Amino acid sequence: MFSLPVISEKTVARLALYRRLLGDLLSQGRRSIYSHELAALAKGSAAQVRRDLMAVGYEGSPARGYSVEDLIGALSRLLDHPATQKVALVGVGNLGRALLSYFAGRGSQYSVAAAFDADPGKVGLAVNGCPVYGPDRLAEVIEREGIEVAMVAVPAGEAARTVHDLCTAGITGILNFAPVRVWVPEGVYIEYLDMSMSLERVAFFARSKRRTSQQDSALAK
Amino acid sequence: MFSLPVISEKTVARLALYRRLLGDLLSQGRRSIYSHELAALAKGSAAQVRRDLMAVGYEGSPARGYSVEDLIGALSRLLDHPATQKVALVGVGNLGRALLSYFAGRGSQYSVAAAFDADPGKVGLAVNGCPVYGPDRLAEVIEREGIEVAMVAVPAGEAARTVHDLCTAGITGILNFAPVRVWVPEGVYIEYLDMSMSLERVAFFARSKRRTSQQDSALAK
DNA sequence: GCCTGTGAAGCTATTCACAGCT
DNA sequence: AGCTGTGAATAGCTTCACAGGC
Numbered sequence: 001m002f003s004l005p006v007i008s009e010k011t012v013a014r015l016a017l018y019r020r021l022l023g024d025l026l027s028q029g030r031r032s033i034y035s036h037e038l039a040a041l042a043k044g045s046a047a048q049v050r051r052d053l054m055a056v057g058y059e060g061s062p063a064r065g066y067s068v069e070d071l072i073g074a075l076s077r078l079l080d081h082p083a084t085q086k087v088a089l090v091g092v093g094n095l096g097r098a099l100l101s102y103f104a105g106r107g108s109q110y111s112v113a114a115a116f117d118a119d120p121g122k123v124g125l126a127v128n129g130c131p132v133y134g135p136d137r138l139a140e141v142i143e144r145e146g147i148e149v150a151m152v153a154v155p156a157g158e159a160a161r162t163v164h165d166l167c168t169a170g171i172t173g174i175l176n177f178a179p180v181r182v183w184v185p186e187g188v189y190i191e192y193l194d195m196s197m198s199l200e201r202v203a204f205f206a207r208s209k210r211r212t213s214q215q216d217s218a219l220a221k
Numbered sequence: 222m223f224s225l226p227v228i229s230e231k232t233v234a235r236l237a238l239y240r241r242l243l244g245d246l247l248s249q250g251r252r253s254i255y256s257h258e259l260a261a262l263a264k265g266s267a268a269q270v271r272r273d274l275m276a277v278g279y280e281g282s283p284a285r286g287y288s289v290e291d292l293i294g295a296l297s298r299l300l301d302h303p304a305t306q307k308v309a310l311v312g313v314g315n316l317g318r319a320l321l322s323y324f325a326g327r328g329s330q331y332s333v334a335a336a337f338d339a340d341p342g343k344v345g346l347a348v349n350g351c352p353v354y355g356p357d358r359l360a361e362v363i364e365r366e367g368i369e370v371a372m373v374a375v376p377a378g379e380a381a382r383t384v385h386d387l388c389t390a391g392i393t394g395i396l397n398f399a400p401v402r403v404w405v406p407e408g409v410y411i412e413y414l415d416m417s418m419s420l421e422r423v424a425f426f427a428r429s430k431r432r433t434s435q436q437d438s439a440l441a442k
Numbered sequence: 443g444c445c446t447g448t449g450a451a452g453c454t455a456t457t458c459a460c461a462g463c464t
Numbered sequence: 465a466g467c468t469g470t471g472a473a474t475a476g477c478t479t480c481a482c483a484g485g486c
Binding site: 061 | 466468469471
């Protein structure tokens with residue numbers, strides 16, 4: 001069996017982006033594409049695209065470039081779980097509900113199979129078709145459903161305990177929306193998605209753009 | 222006047238993280254901190270912390286390290302707008318509401334001063350204290366309030382038009398939650414926060430963690 | 443001793459540039 | 465001609481290692 005050629009986080013992020021862009025293209029009836037065209041859409045360079053695709057193992061032809069459909073297939077084989085992947089959500093507040101509707105709406109390969117919330121008023125409900133359990137049933141439900149990936153949308157104060165419990169329950173991937181850094185054991189991948197830090201970054205660069213808008217072209221290159 | 226020493230996006234992201242961590246520390250009564258301690262919290266290296274702080278222009282003392290309070294001040298002078306910064310939000314769906322409550326709750330330096338939604342049933346309401354306008358009033362309100370940064374939480378199909386209108390209205394920084402890449406004119410900074418792509422990344426690395434959990438220590442280093 | 447600030451080294455990621463194909 | 469795939473070169477980021485200070 002092949003061992004994966006160790007793809008960096010940045011490359012994985014771009015591959016996921018390429019797949020999304022290619023999906024749009026396919027729905028517009030596009031059959032094939034060249035690296036420089038895909039690069040323009042992804043705001044990268046043609047060489048970058050080609051190098052990224054080396055990791056995928058799909059080869060295009062110099063004559064017609066890459067087949068949109070085949071490339072999506074190759075990306076999906078690399079990126080996706082063989083079956084539809086079940087995901088857990090902890091915290092059914094405003095953000096949690098937004099996530100439920102987000103992943104319920106689109107025909108994505110992810111389905112949020114279980115949600116958890118400490119509020120007894122929410123336990124037992126089904127939000128966007130997803131059942132809400134009490135936090136005491138975390139381990140049990142995760143094991144029963146065979147869930148490996150979880151999203152955390154609880155208040156900052158509860159994030160550390162939530163993440164700990166998830167790891168204990170056997171979760172190996174966590175997307176954490178709470179604005180705190182938490183410790184995870186080895187063998188668990190955690191990613192932070194902190195909206196207010198993102199906004200800070202945007203505000204900072206918006207200001208520096210304003211100051212130096214002449215030199216922008218250099219940056220954009 | 223000093224020109225900013227051109228700080229990279231990665232550094233800005235880490236500086237924002239340091240500030241958050243320092244804020245937690247300060248509320249726990251911590252007065253000073255060494256680079257290696259801050260590094261441990263941020264999961265980076267001590268050298269990285271020191272190098273990042275060079276960009277800030279604040280200097281610690283070898284004896285006591287950095288003053289938590291002063292460092293927060295220095296970071297804030299660099300990262301923040303002099304005044305509380307007003308932000309616009311377009312799209313008051315599930316996600317939009319989550320954002321409004323997120324930024325209303327915390328005593329952040331950002332206040333969402335105006336929200337926009339095409340649904341006439343929402344126009345005229347105040348959600349979390351933020352007034353909701355119709356899209357036709359975008360330019361007028363943004364100009365009147367002096368808003369420079371906007372968050373976009375509209376469906377994918379409307380994102381391109383929304384972003385275009387925001388740029389026309391004079392916005393220079395955009396945080397886009399819609400899962401599409403859109404063109405912006407020079408002088409506008411845009412950042413994408415795509416939850417399903419983040420989830421894809423987490424799922425991918427969760428799987429590779431599982432396969433190679435022996436070698437993790439090398440990665441964690 | 444143990445700390446900070448920083449030049450220099452080391453690494454990673456990206457781009458260049460060209461052979462090979464159609 | 466114009467494309468892909470890829471070794472080689474470059475740019476960018478991170479760590480090392482040490483001078484200087486308490």
